[in-house]
Amino acid sequence: MTDKPCNLFDVGHRACGGCAAALAAKLILEAAGKNTIVVSATGCMEVFSTPYPETAWGVPWIHSLFENNSAVASGVVASLKKQGRTEKVIALGGDGATVDIGMLCISGAFERGTDFTYICYDNEAYMNTGIQRSGATPYDASTTTSPAGKCSFGNPRPKKDLPAILAAHGAPYVATASVAYPADFKKKVEKAVNIPGPCYIQVHAPCCTGWGFEGEKTIAIGKLAIETGLWVNYEMENGEVTRVKKVRRKPVEDYLTEQKRFRHLFRPKKNDGEIAKIQQIADRNAEKYGTDIVLKK
Amino acid sequence: MALNLGCTAKPGNARDNKTGSWRVFKPEFIREKCTQCGMCTIVCPEGCISPDEDEFPVPDYDYCKGCGLCAEECPSEAIEMKKEEK
Numbered sequence: 512m513t514d515k516p517c518n519l520f521d522v523g524h525r526a527c528g529g530c531a532a533a534l535a536a537k538l539i540l541e542a543a544g545k546n547t548i549v550v551s552a553t554g555c556m557e558v559f560s561t562p563y564p565e566t567a568w569g570v571p572w573i574h575s576l577f578e579n580n581s582a583v584a585s586g587v588v589a590s591l592k593k594q595g596r597t598e599k600v601i602a603l604g605g606d607g608a609t610v611d612i613g614m615l616c617i618s619g620a621f622e623r624g625t626d627f628t629y630i631c632y633d634n635e636a637y638m639n640t641g642i643q644r645s646g647a648t649p650y651d652a653s654t655t656t657s658p659a660g661k662c663s664f665g666n667p668r669p670k671k672d673l674p675a676i677l678a679a680h681g682a683p684y685v686a687t688a689s690v691a692y693p694a695d696f697k698k699k700v701e702k703a704v705n706i707p708g709p710c711y712i713q714v715h716a717p718c719c720t721g722w723g724f725e726g727e728k729t730i731a732i733g734k735l736a737i738e739t740g741l742w743v744n745y746e747m748e749n750g751e752v753t754r755v756k757k758v759r760r761k762p763v764e765d766y767l768t769e770q771k772r773f774r775h776l777f778r779p780k781k782n783d784g785e786i787a788k789i790q791q792i793a794d795r796n797a798e799k800y801g802t803d804i805v806l807k808k
Numbered sequence: 809m810a811l812n813l814g815c816t817a818k819p820g821n822a823r824d825n826k827t828g829s830w831r832v833f834k835p836e837f838i839r840e841k842c843t844q845c846g847m848c849t850i851v852c853p854e855g856c857i858s859p860d861e862d863e864f865p866v867p868d869y870d871y872c873k874g875c876g877l878c879a880e881e882c883p884s885e886a887i888e889m890k891k892e893e894k
Contacts (some may be wrong), residue, residue, distance in 0.1 A: 515858070517820030522856045522868065524822050528830065528875030533853040560822070563815060567822040693850050727876030727889075730851060 517569045519545055524567035526559040529726025531690045531716035531733065532605070532632045536560065538693050539601065539630060542700035545570060547599045548587055552580035552608035555639040556632065571598075577612040580604050581620035584627050592626075599704040600627040606647035607637040609713075610673045621680040621709045628703040628710045631673070634718035642721045646671040649741065650792060651785055652772045654721075659775035664785050669792060677711045678750050684708075685747040689715040691733025695744065695756070715742045723771020735766040740793035743800045757804045760797060763790045823871075827854070831874035833889040839864055841886035848878035848887060 519540035526533035532555055540547065548571045551557045557574050560567040575583040584602040591598055602620075604613055609631035617629060636654050637643040644654040648666045653659035657666040678685045684706045688696040696714055703710035717732040719725065724732055736742035737758060744756035764786060767773040776782045776789075797803050837848075848865050849857045856871040857878060867878070879887035 517823075518855050520855060521820035521822055522854050522871040523820075523825040523827060524854075525825065525827065526853060528853075528873035529877050530853050530875075534851065537853065537855045561817070564809070564812070564817045565822040565825055566817040567820065569819045725876070727880040729853075729875075729877055730881055 519547075519569040520560075521567045521569055523565065524560045525562060526555070527720050527726065529719050529729045530555075530559070531718065531729050532556050532634060533559065534690050534693075534729070535630075535632045535696070535714050535716050536603070538690070538697050539603070539700050540570060542697035543599055543601060543628075543704050546597070547601055547704070548591075549573070550575055550580055550584040550587060550600065550602045552602075552604035552613060553577045553639075554605035554608050554637075555634070556603060556605065558639055577604075577608045579616050580608060580613050581616040581625075581627075581629060584629075585620050585623065585625045588625050588627050601704065602627060602629045604629070604631055605638070606631055606633040606635060607643075607645040609633075610646040610671045617677070618680065621677055621682055621711075624681075625709050626707050628700070628712065629677075630700070630703075631711070631713045632716040633713050634716045634721060635670075636718075636721050638718050638721045647673070650789060651776065652722075653775055654772070664782070665772070665775065674711065674713055674747065677709075678747050680709070681750070682709050682711055683749055684710040686711070687713045687715070687742070687744055689733045689737060689742060689744055690717070691715075691730045691737065692744065692756070699746065721772070723774070724769055728769065732766070732769055735761070735769065739763045739766040740797045740802060741766060741789070743796050743802055745800055752800060755800045755802055757802055759804050760793070760802070763793050826870045827873050828868075828870045831869075831872060831892060833874045833876060834869070834892040835867055835872065835874065835876065835879050836888045836890055837865060837867065838886045838888065841884050843884050843886070845883060847881055847883060851877050851881050853877065 643656040651665045653665040659665040746754040856868040
């Protein structure tokens with residue numbers, strides 16, 4: 512490796528083995544190319560890629576805070592515009608920085624129509640600080656701030672639908688993707704950076720440490736999320752859903768049993784009531800986006 | 809440690825950090841079974857698998873953390889994870 516030129520997202524970063532966020536960063540830069548400036552919020556991605564004075568980034572990269580990621584990106588866009596430069600600006604944040612803390616600045620940047628792409632790698636909790644629940648944590652997942660126990664089945668609230676919120680801002684392109692389908696994800700990133708105006712991609716990034724599965728299963732878990740209907744891959748252009756990944760749906764149990772964060776639903780005895788509620792969420796997703804493959808009669 | 813102006817760092821100098829030392833299981837690539845589909849190169853979160861002069865994928869063991877994602881996703885089962893003796 513040392514005799515090869517630096518990759519856009521290079522080796523030597525300190526992500527856990529099998530980290531989907533690291534894979535996402537690699538895929539994003541492969542798709543966006545070297546003519547890119549990345550602004551990154553605090554989070555796992557920032558911590559594992561840039562312990563000072565090391566950096567795994569081969570493109571210009573700026574660290575901001577949790578809350579002002581989009582504001583910093585807006586400033587970079589304004590400066591590039593003034594100088595007549597054509598670099599693409601990508602703001603990267605985890606789900607905590609995106610759906611909880613950064614909401615205000617993201618909403619502001621989308622409302623101003625800033626020409627940038629915001630990519631959220633959604634690992635469904637604050638993983639960097641030790642698996643605290645966020646607005647993107649799914650229903651019944653056990654985290655350190657929503658622990659399952661005698662009086663609780665884990666996180667009591669469903670996921671916040673941020674893509675819909677940002678589509679409501681009039682964003683020209685909003686998409687969801689998964690690291691389990693790398694080619695699809697890269698295509699969406701390429702599309703987003705080339706569309707003028709604020710674009711948003713939320714990429715599902717299974718976290719082996721936080722969700723409790725082996726690192727080698729990252730892609731398999733990502734695929735199961737889509738096959739059970741708990742994650743939907745779709746594209747929204749000007750507020751309309753234009754493309755949806757269709758699946759032959761599996762029961763949600765197939766996805767839940769693979770992860771430690773849902774273990775309380777099966778031990779000491781199976782909790783059919785709660786599993787039925789999660790199945791309902793998947794059913795609603797399938798109905799809303801029309802993900803089920805219907806055989807012609 | 810003295811900080812640079814603006815806390816800047818040179819691109820890609822994370823290479824000083826040889827993450828291969830984390831590894832417990834080592835992926836062994838079996839050439840006879842490999843179809844050069846490139847799946848391992850795509851899914852490697854380290855980005856440390858690259859093709860050699862014969863287009864066969866080769867991991868860089870200086871950085872491979874041994875997560876096993878390549879072996880799990882290889883469609884022709886051409887990668888085996890073996891416990892490493894150090």
